[in-house]
Amino acid sequence: MTARPRLLAATVALALAAIVAGCGIPVDDSPRAISRTTAPPETAVPTTLSGTESEQVSVYFLRGESLERQTRDVDQEPTLGQAIGFVLEPPPEGSDLSTAVPPGTRLLGVEVDDQVATIDLTSEINDVTALLQKRAFAQIVFTALAWEGVEAVRFEVEGEPTDAPTDDGDLAVVNADDFDPPLNPR
Numbered sequence: 104m105t106a107r108p109r110l111l112a113a114t115v116a117l118a119l120a121a122i123v124a125g126c127g128i129p130v131d132d133s134p135r136a137i138s139r140t141t142a143p144p145e146t147a148v149p150t151t152l153s154g155t156e157s158e159q160v161s162v163y164f165l166r167g168e169s170l171e172r173q174t175r176d177v178d179q180e181p182t183l184g185q186a187i188g189f190v191l192e193p194p195p196e197g198s199d200l201s202t203a204v205p206p207g208t209r210l211l212g213v214e215v216d217d218q219v220a221t222i223d224l225t226s227e228i229n230d231v232t233a234l235l236q237k238r239a240f241a242q243i244v245f246t247a248l249a250w251e252g253v254e255a256v257r258f259e260v261e262g263e264p265t266d267a268p269t270d271d272g273d274l275a276v277v278n279a280d281d282f283d284p285p286l287n288p289r
Contacts, residue, residue: 160186161249163242164200169285170245171200183250184213187222190246203238205230211262213247219276220247223259237268241286246276254278 146214164173174188177241187210194200207230211223222243232238240258244267255278258267266273269281279289 104139115238126134149215155284160189162186162190163245163247163249163288164190164194165238165242166200167285168238170241171230172245172249172288173200183215183220183253186209186246186250187213187243189223190242202242203231204228204242205235205239208239211259215250218252218254219257220250220253220255221257221259222247223262224267228260235269237270238286240267240269240277241282244282245279248279 111261117205125156142193157178158181159174159176160181162173162175162238163170165171173194174185177185179203189270190202191208191210193203194205195203205227207225207227209227211225213220213222222270229283243258244256247253255276258265262273266275267277267281269277270283271281274281
């Protein structure tokens with residue numbers, strides 16, 4: 104081998120050594136302990152497929168002039184938003200249930216803070232007479248109150264606070280006591 108190929112081979116070997124050294128494990132100034140903990144069971148990879156069991160949420164529809172509790176199946180972990188979404192839809196065809204919630208009413212948001220659910224709806228909720236509006240709000244209120252940890256409900260329409268019509272007048276925050284039978288199923 105002549106000097107030129109040796110120089111080239113040495114340069115390549117030196118460059119390769121520099122690259123390998125740069126990709127190595129960094130060295131600490133002092134020794135440190137390595138934790139031997141294992142991953143918690145909830146992060147482990149499941150060994151079986153989950154079943155097809157569904158959970159249920161409670162929703163309230165009208166039977167005549169009275170509120171009646173119904174259940175709806177959900178395939179995943181149920182949320183309050185899902186429950187409210189169900190009550191904004193018409194009841195099943197062929198049932199003698201009805202709804203006072205105006206068609207087109209949609210849920211814009213829902214959050215629970217300090218046991219008060221704030222439910223933000225589209226303006227279509229206002230597209231009914233006063234009596235029907237009280238019934239619609241009652242349906243939504245009792246659906247929310249069926250949710251664990253919810254003791255009262257506050258409403259917004261298009262992000263703006265709005266009072267809910269009840270048997271005790273229009274109120275900013277409502278609970279079950281603000282509705283009389285037949286709109287109070289409790």
